Amino acid sequence: MSLPGVDATVKSQLKNEELPDGEPKHVDSRFSRVSDGEKSKLPKNEERTSEEEGKPDTRKSKLSSASDVAKISKSDTGQDGVINSSTPSDLSTGANREQAKTDSSMDNTALVAEHYNSLEEKGLSQRSQSRIIFMRNFNNWIKSMLINEYLGKVRQDKSHGAPLKVLDMCCGKGGDLLKWRKANITHLICADIAELSVEQCQTRYNDLVGRNTSDRGFAPVFTAEFITADCTKVRLREKYKDASVQLDFVSCQFAFHYSFESLQQAECMLRNASESLRPGGYFIGTIPDAYDLVSRWQKCEGNKFGNDVYSVEFQCEEKTKPPLFGAKYNFHLEGVVDCPEFLVHVPTLCKLAGKFGLELTMFDRFENFYERMKDEGRSLLGKMQALETYPPYHEAPLLGQNPQDYQHAIQYMQNSTGHRKIGTLSQSEWEATSLYAVFAFQKMRTTWNADGKPEYVKL
Amino acid sequence: MPDPSLTEEQKNFIAECEAEFQDRFTKNDEAFMKIHTSESSKPPIMDPWYNKPRRNFDWSRQNQNQNRRNNHWERRHGDRSERIERHAGRQHLYSNRNNPY
Numbered sequence: 001m002s003l004p005g006v007d008a009t010v011k012s013q014l015k016n017e018e019l020p021d022g023e024p025k026h027v028d029s030r031f032s033r034v035s036d037g038e039k040s041k042l043p044k045n046e047e048r049t050s051e052e053e054g055k056p057d058t059r060k061s062k063l064s065s066a067s068d069v070a071k072i073s074k075s076d077t078g079q080d081g082v083i084n085s086s087t088p089s090d091l092s093t094g095a096n097r098e099q100a101k102t103d104s105s106m107d108n109t110a111l112v113a114e115h116y117n118s119l120e121e122k123g124l125s126q127r128s129q130s131r132i133i134f135m136r137n138f139n140n141w142i143k144s145m146l147i148n149e150y151l152g153k154v155r156q157d158k159s160h161g162a163p164l165k166v167l168d169m170c171c172g173k174g175g176d177l178l179k180w181r182k183a184n185i186t187h188l189i190c191a192d193i194a195e196l197s198v199e200q201c202q203t204r205y206n207d208l209v210g211r212n213t214s215d216r217g218f219a220p221v222f223t224a225e226f227i228t229a230d231c232t233k234v235r236l237r238e239k240y241k242d243a244s245v246q247l248d249f250v251s252c253q254f255a256f257h258y259s260f261e262s263l264q265q266a267e268c269m270l271r272n273a274s275e276s277l278r279p280g281g282y283f284i285g286t287i288p289d290a291y292d293l294v295s296r297w298q299k300c301e302g303n304k305f306g307n308d309v310y311s312v313e314f315q316c317e318e319k320t321k322p323p324l325f326g327a328k329y330n331f332h333l334e335g336v337v338d339c340p341e342f343l344v345h346v347p348t349l350c351k352l353a354g355k356f357g358l359e360l361t362m363f364d365r366f367e368n369f370y371e372r373m374k375d376e377g378r379s380l381l382g383k384m385q386a387l388e389t390y391p392p393y394h395e396a397p398l399l400g401q402n403p404q405d406y407q408h409a410i411q412y413m414q415n416s417t418g419h420r421k422i423g424t425l426s427q428s429e430w431e432a433t434s435l436y437a438v439f440a441f442q443k444m445r446t447t448w449n450a451d452g453k454p455e456y457v458k459l
Numbered sequence: 460m461p462d463p464s465l466t467e468e469q470k471n472f473i474a475e476c477e478a479e480f481q482d483r484f485t486k487n488d489e490a491f492m493k494i495h496t497s498e499s500s501k502p503p504i505m506d507p508w509y510n511k512p513r514r515n516f517d518w519s520r521q522n523q524n525q526n527r528r529n530n531h532w533e534r535r536h537g538d539r540s541e542r543i544e545r546h547a548g549r550q551h552l553y554s555n556r557n558n559p560y
Contacts, residue, residue: 263469291494294484298495320485324476345483347490348476355472367500374505382510387503389510408501416506423508430502 109230112258112339113193131334131399132309134388135429139436141386142366143253143286144179145373146438150282151183154248157280163187165247166222169231169272170255174201177208184219185249191227191236198228232258232265236272246278252285254436260342263325266352274356274443280459283358283441289365290343292435293329294322308402309334310432324348333432357456358441365437387423400426 130136151164158164163186168176171190174197180188190205192198205224212221227239231252237243250273259269273283296305297314304313315328327343350360364372374381381387390409392398400406405426412422425433444456465473482488 263465263473267469289494291484291491295491295495298484322484324473324480345480347480347483351476351479352472367503370503374503378505381505382508385510387505387508387510389508409504412504412506420507421510423503423505423510425502427502431499434500 109193109232109258109261113195113230132429132432133399134386134425135309135433137384138386138425138429138433139254139286139366140175141377141381141384142369142436142438143176144182144380144384145377146284146286146369146440147176147179147183147251149373150284150440151185151249154280154282158248164249165189165245167191167236167247167250167273167276169236169250169252169269170258171198171201172253172255173197174204176251176253177201177204180222181208181212185222187245188222188224189227189236189240189245189247190224191229191231191239193228193230195228198226202226231272232261232269234272235268237276240276245276247276248278248281250274250277250281250283252283254286256285257287257341257344258339260325260327260344260349263352266325266349267356270353270356270358273441274353274358277443279443279445281443282361283443284439286436286438287344288331288341288435289437290327290345292365293343294319296435297329306332307428307431309428310435315340353441354456357444357446357454359444359456359458360439361442362440363437364439365434367434369438381423387425389421390424391421398426400428402426402428404428 154164164184165187166180166185167189168180169191171192172194174190177188190198190201192201202224205226209221212218225241227236229236229239252269252273256269259265277283293312296312297303298319299305303315304311306312311332313330313332314322315330316322322343324345325342327345328340329343330338331341332338346360346363353360388399389396390398390406391413398406405428406424408427409422409424442459444458447455447457449455484491486492
């Protein structure tokens, strides 16, 4: 899932709404279905201001005059042209693997793609009434801080003005585009499993470019390419416009855990994250903390736990020994995600990542990451409205309805003097978001041994 | 139950992990128990918090152009020109209406 925040993004972006009630469909049929039925639901113009609607033509003409934009628009017509026209681009580790896959595992990824494809953009009014808006904003703040911290590290090794290339794996609808813009990167590769999300991402990107062509004196918006592919099954490198590209940074927000459905998928995902990343570059992301998930699972009766904003239902039997891969649970988050997900046992992840030259340099639960970043990110917390104001202003009543939601705030206020306002999250939202953790891997230096196999050396 | 589609190397990897992490999620798993036994954390509190009541803005849908005037983080030139335009338009209207001739 891509949680909240995301763009929920992860995915941002994120992705809202219920799973369609249909049976799981195979990948192929899914896309054709989407292109017929769902596109018409896309309220493309609904949310534009009338001012913008009035001048679509001028914007387009600006677009076509910018040379970098022209390059981009090519990318959606066909990315595979140059590189491997003979290689089936959707096979990552050899032809046999895909065929050997069981039907049931096909269904899971199809389900995820279908879920995100089925999400409609909600209207503004519905959106601002979201019960979990502050949690989503909070998650976005976490992503911003994480991206800025590690892009900063990546920048240190580079000379001033050197290009900075980024892969956004599972970009969703492009909820992080503005973060990449702020970070002033040079080139972005967006990949996601859901065709509709990628389309929306591209539209948002074009809007971003359109807006910024009038900002004379500012650096041009990064160039971008867009790929619709299952990052757990497809070797992305074959789809890049330039397969020899060296990336400085890879981001995968609220999505990496989908790959732990099977070892093959996890390997494919890690290969995608690692193989184009330059030594010293970072692979960062956000995933649920398996220890916390299993802990809550063991503490509850049955296989389901949660509150009024989220619920988790495990689909496997063994509470004390879930499998390393394919430990499945359904994650439901109010209006955002409702998808099968998989536990990511971090020591297993580290061991596997090592095979791809990735070394874990940081793994921090959201609560700890927040503590570490809250001073530095204080003003951004406010600007992004990442916390809810307590006691509430008259115009903006509290969103949590549960009496327990603000106990911590009431207690805090009792012990403090003055009539200040504080920023906080409701208990329900915090229980959901505190399940998550941020991670950062650094790419090691590659050497090749006598057998032609890669060996990795710490930097 | 090893998956028949796995390669030898993959089977070995799983076997290694199973051996190395056989205590995962049990009381012998130190890292797990640290989470399991700790009290669940309380929501963050930022004090003081100066945040004017604005329309609830969904940051995750940021770059879709609505709510532009609330969006201080990403202040764009568009904001300003839009305001000037509006103002100029009104002035023009007024000056017409107030023209004594």
